[in-house]
Amino acid sequence: MTSVRNHQLQLSGNKWLFFIGIALLAAGCSPKVVPVTAPAKSNAASAKKEPEKSAEKPASARVSTISMLLPFNLDNLNGGQQYTAGTLSRANLSLDFYQGFKLALDSLSSKGYNYKLQVFDTKDQPSEAHGLAYNPAIRTSSLIIGPVFPDGLQAFTSILSGSGKSIPTVSPLSPAAPSTIKDQNLVTVATPLEYHAQSAAQYIAEHYKPKKVFILKSGYSEENNYIGPFKKGLDSATKNKTKIIAPTIVRGQLNGLIPQLSLTEENIFVIPATNQAFLMVTLHSLDSLAQKYPITVFGHPSWIKFNYLKADILQRLKTHITTTERVDYKSPAVTAFIRNYRKIYHTEPTHYALMGFDEGMYFGGLLGENPDELKKLDKNEFSGLLNKYNFEKKSGLGWINTHVNILEYNNFELKKVE
Incomplete structure (x- = not known):
């Protein structure tokens, strides 16, 4: 089961607020890639008749809490304010990534894993990210995704790491050098x-x-x-x-x-x-x-x-x-993702939706199976729809994805050579 926690989305007549509000509020009830089947109920009589048979394995009682910090910039939807081209682009990026990530968690729920996904708006402001680092709901998470951009990530981790918290904090999109952040709990997904x-x-x-x-x-x-x-x-x-x-x-x-x-x-x-x-x-x-x-x-x-x-x-x-990124659109897995994404969100998946899905499948899968696996990322390689993860641990810098493809022009298109 995936539940989604929402934070003060003030409704107005704005089209964008409606879209984001609906996405965040309704996502907890969105269809799963593979629907979760609840264990069949049994009464005492049936249990006595067939003690050797048990109902379908119930979902784990453990609930993994994931906090996601993205620049939705929802304040720009209030009266008298508006999105610029830049802030609108980042809001689009955030929504696409969130939807891909959420779709992955819904898929993993079919294995009986349980998640609580908390979504926070960093407003694309380092000061906002800095303040969120003090939020108790975030500090008690099993995993943190974001902030997205290096200045916000640095502002956030400087407070969180100083508190003694050892929560894996994923830099989900930026290939910025981890040396600019310097946090031992950082997980850099985009190869620097x-x-x-x-x-x-x-x-x-x-x-x-x-x-x-x-x-x-x-x-x-x-x-x-x-x-x-x-x-x-x-x-x-x-x-x-x-x-x-x-x-x-x-x-x-x-x-x-x-x-x-x-x-x-x-x-x-x-x-x-x-x-x-x-x-x-x-x-x-x-x-x-x-x-x-x-x-x-x-x-x-x-x-x-x-x-x-x-x-x-x-x-x-x-x-x-x-x-580091390569999509095989002929792959059955990619085809299935696109079909399900269209069905649930009624739009085409973007590059950021694919990134969100890959990260959701990888980190959500490790959390669902055993949270301790987040301490062994170098033992858990992953091949996703868009990217591959081959992490190594660097002292003081956290986990860094080192996977790189070499492409060469052949017949007027780039093809993998290594």
Whole structure:
């Protein structure tokens, strides 16, 4: 059974409030993916006649309390206020994630697990998240999901961890480095950038064994968040035998690198940039060089979202991109999820709904089976509809998902190579 606790949803004529209010209030009565069958009642006479037979195994008496802290921004629905494009986007994100997570708990309820899901609005304000850390209902939870964004998460965990509470606190969506939060109870689900960089370095070392690797920089300091772990990973994988050449490229000028290029061996270029103007010019220049030199490119994981990057150029450059998320829409499990989501919520599931479902199945399943399993995440790998979880424990940083896929352009689409 899943019950949902709601907090001060003030009704008005606003369409959005109606939608969120209905979602949160009615979710506790929503249909289950697999309906729960109550144990059949038996009277004393029937029990005496067949003592060797028992009714269907009853649901566990244990109720797992989960607190979910999401930025619904419900205050924007009050009279005289309104959503901006940004706050509306985050409210949409919150609702989609909540619905996917709730659907997972309903599915797990068929195993006899019991949950109480408490939903809180962080209002996308660190001060609100800070205040929620003092809430007794949250402090007595078995599991906390959220806050979503790093500043709110940091404000929340700084108080909760200081109280001596050891409640697993899941960062459900953000790949921000756990070092920015520094909480031993933190569970980071979205693989941080450093693991993407290290995975790319490991793959390059194993599959190409290059004598040198070119890192093309745009000059923005944020690229160091990728470059540092990549260099460390490559040095470790090659025992410092691969030379790293890292020039800052201006206006796509690559002529200075030509004397160092090989005509016979693959020239590996790593591009940690996300700036559109830089990428458009630099990739065009590399495409010109590729007419004479064998070139393979490894890009930033954000590239998978950039529609302006041209697939034909990326394919000619044998471009690789790291990612943690991959959906097989032909999978029976994905098809079943989409069908059930449509039936219950009368809308199409989004990326965030899939994330919510995966996290609900994983953490809800561990809680339902044995809450102590939350202390052994490294022993509990998981393959979901969208993502895979391969957690490792880092001292002072909590649990971190390290799973990364390597994708390569093939027939003008990204396909998994590892």
